[in-house]
Every structure is written in C-alpha cells, then in structure tokens.
Amino acid sequence: MVEIIRKEITSPDAWLGPKVQNDKSWLYELGTGEIAEIDAALLAVKLAGREIPFSAEGFPLPTLRAQLGKLMGQVSNGLGVILIRGIPRERYTDEECELIYWGISSHIGTPVSQNGRGHLLGHVTDEGKTLDDPNARGYQTRNRLDFHCDQLPVDVLGLFCLRGAKSGGTSYLVSAPTVHNVMLAERPDLLDVMYAPFHVDWRGDHPDGDQPWYDIPMITAHDGKLAARITNRSFMESVSRYSEDLALSDIQREALDVFQEISNRKELRLMMDFQPGDMQFINNHTILHARQAYEDYADPALKRHLLRVWVALPDYKRRPLAPVLDERYQLVELGGIPKRAAAA
Numbered sequence: 001m002v003e004i005i006r007k008e009i010t011s012p013d014a015w016l017g018p019k020v021q022n023d024k025s026w027l028y029e030l031g032t033g034e035i036a037e038i039d040a041a042l043l044a045v046k047l048a049g050r051e052i053p054f055s056a057e058g059f060p061l062p063t064l065r066a067q068l069g070k071l072m073g074q075v076s077n078g079l080g081v082i083l084i085r086g087i088p089r090e091r092y093t094d095e096e097c098e099l100i101y102w103g104i105s106s107h108i109g110t111p112v113s114q115n116g117r118g119h120l121l122g123h124v125t126d127e128g129k130t131l132d133d134p135n136a137r138g139y140q141t142r143n144r145l146d147f148h149c150d151q152l153p154v155d156v157l158g159l160f161c162l163r164g165a166k167s168g169g170t171s172y173l174v175s176a177p178t179v180h181n182v183m184l185a186e187r188p189d190l191l192d193v194m195y196a197p198f199h200v201d202w203r204g205d206h207p208d209g210d211q212p213w214y215d216i217p218m219i220t221a222h223d224g225k226l227a228a229r230i231t232n233r234s235f236m237e238s239v240s241r242y243s244e245d246l247a248l249s250d251i252q253r254e255a256l257d258v259f260q261e262i263s264n265r266k267e268l269r270l271m272m273d274f275q276p277g278d279m280q281f282i283n284n285h286t287i288l289h290a291r292q293a294y295e296d297y298a299d300p301a302l303k304r305h306l307l308r309v310w311v312a313l314p315d316y317k318r319r320p321l322a323p324v325l326d327e328r329y330q331l332v333e334l335g336g337i338p339k340r341a342a343a344a
Helices: 017-021 032-048 064-077 094-108 176-186 188-194 233-241 250-263 323-333
Strands: 027-029 081-085 110-112 122-124 145-148 156-163 171-175 197-201 213-217 219-222 225-228 270-272 279-283 287-291 305-312
Touching: 017 171, 017 270, 032 064, 032 094, 064 081, 064 094, 064 156, 064 279, 094 110, 094 156, 094 279, 094 305, 145 250, 171 176, 176 188, 176 225, 176 250, 176 287, 188 250, 197 233, 213 323, 219 323, 233 250, 279 287, 305 323
Parallel strands: 027 081
Antiparallel strands: 081 279, 110 305, 122 305, 145 287, 156 279, 156 305, 171 270, 171 287, 197 213, 219 225
C-alpha cells in the first residue's frame, strides 16, 4: 500500500523562502579558532602524504567535528540546509581546497560515488556539454537547471565553491514539503501521479549489466515524512530513446509542470549566491535545488568550478525512507554509482 500524505505538512522542513532568506538560520560563519583547526588538519594530511579518499581520522577536527554534528542535525531534522562560510579561499590552492572539503565531508558521513566514472569528489563545471546530449548530466553544463534532487537518494548533497561564474549561476533552494503543501491545496488530483512510478534514464551512468533506465516515484512518504525524488526533466524525456512505451504520459507531464511552476514561485524559494570558499550542505530528500544558467570566463583558470560530495549518513542519523526506495538506497550503501568498465 502506497503511503500518501493528504494533510498539510507543518514540520520545520516546510519553510517559505522569504521568511528564512534574511534570518540567516541557514548560515554558519566559521570562527578564527575553527579555521586554525582546519589549517592544522590540512597540514597533518599533507605531512602524512594522504590522498583522497582518506578517513576522518586523517583530518582531525577535535572541536569543529561536534559543531558539524549540530549543523547536520539541522540538515537532517530542521530546515534541511546549511551554508558554512569563512574559509579563506585565497589562502589555499585548488588541491588544498579538495583536501579540506573531503576532510570536512568525511566527518559528516561517508562520501559515495556520484557517477559511472567513480568520482567520490565531483567537479561541477562546464565541460562543453548540454542537456540535449542524452548522456550528459546537468553538472557538466552551464544550462539552467530546474528544481530537482540528485540521482541517488543520498542523504546529504554538498557543494564547495572554488570559483564563481562571470555572471549568473545563482543557487535556488525550495522546500519539497512546502511545494507538496501547495500542490495539495491547489491540485490534489495530481498528487497521486507524483507518488506513482516514472521511467527515468540513467543517462549513461547505469551499473554494468543493468538496464539503462529505472522506475521511481517522484514523491514518497514513510511514517508521515515526505521524501522527494524529483528528477531533472531531461532524464524523463530522454528515456524514450529505449522505447516509446517509456515516454511520459500526458498526466505525468502535467503533474511535473505544476510541481515545477510551484517550485519556481518567488514566495517559496530561497536564493544563494556562492562566494569562493562557501560550503553548502542540503538534505537531498527534503530540499530541491535549481540553478540559473551562467556565463563563464574564457580563461580556463577562472571558470566557474564547484566541488561536490554525496554523503551517506549513519543509519541512526538518516531519514527513514519508503520501502520503494530500498533498491536505490542499497546502491548508496554499496558505495554509490558503480564505476563502469567503459569509464575505467
């Protein structure tokens, strides 16, 4: 029996963007002592000659670790988002930033593979691809991205800003429970559609030997708690290359259109412009993220570049998910998207 939420969600993760935009409940500024602790941990990693992936023990954060635990409590059970600011980006090389971000992320949980190339620390930068390419992922383009969750139901999605764009690229966040509330009030007839399976293209990242598409609902619920699996529309358009029978139905298109229209309302969304050194962590079950298209610099050394992690939380910290997501979450538990032989 599919669990469907048919009443207003009032938990802390059902927020309105303008109400939290200026209260800074989602912003944490690192103090001088915490930055000194990060510097010491970076030095320890370099002296030991450690390379990514290294364990949390290799990047000791004796006091910041506890603070990260509190911040992730907010991500898991509160607003669902935190922006950590204060890393003195100009002090570090790109490679040192990678070590710092991996070290901090390893104290949050277990980073897992994000694609068929086996990337544990991803790079969000324009690779000259567009979403018209059925094997491209959004992070490889400079296209505008609609509100979505990332492909696997990992618990926490993280971004670290190495460099911003010449213009554009603003990050938008919206509460999936809030969008659900509005859809329940305005178009309750379409909710059942969102709770039913959609056909989704792996877009080239399927595990070796598996079919190149999968079925998943866009919204699930478990014990009264919502978890969104909203996927970039291009993944559901390109799946028809395998069979016309997999194409979106008219009612599915309408449901997705309405969900996106609600998500894009200014009275719902939260806007963030990343500064170099910013670290954004969001709950990948309750927060939908989007991005403006952006214009980049011609100089490759100045191009917009974010680092990305997918982090699995320990069982006692993570959000319980509906059984229909068990197969997808099993991939998370096994280390994320398996590296494909063709990408080796």
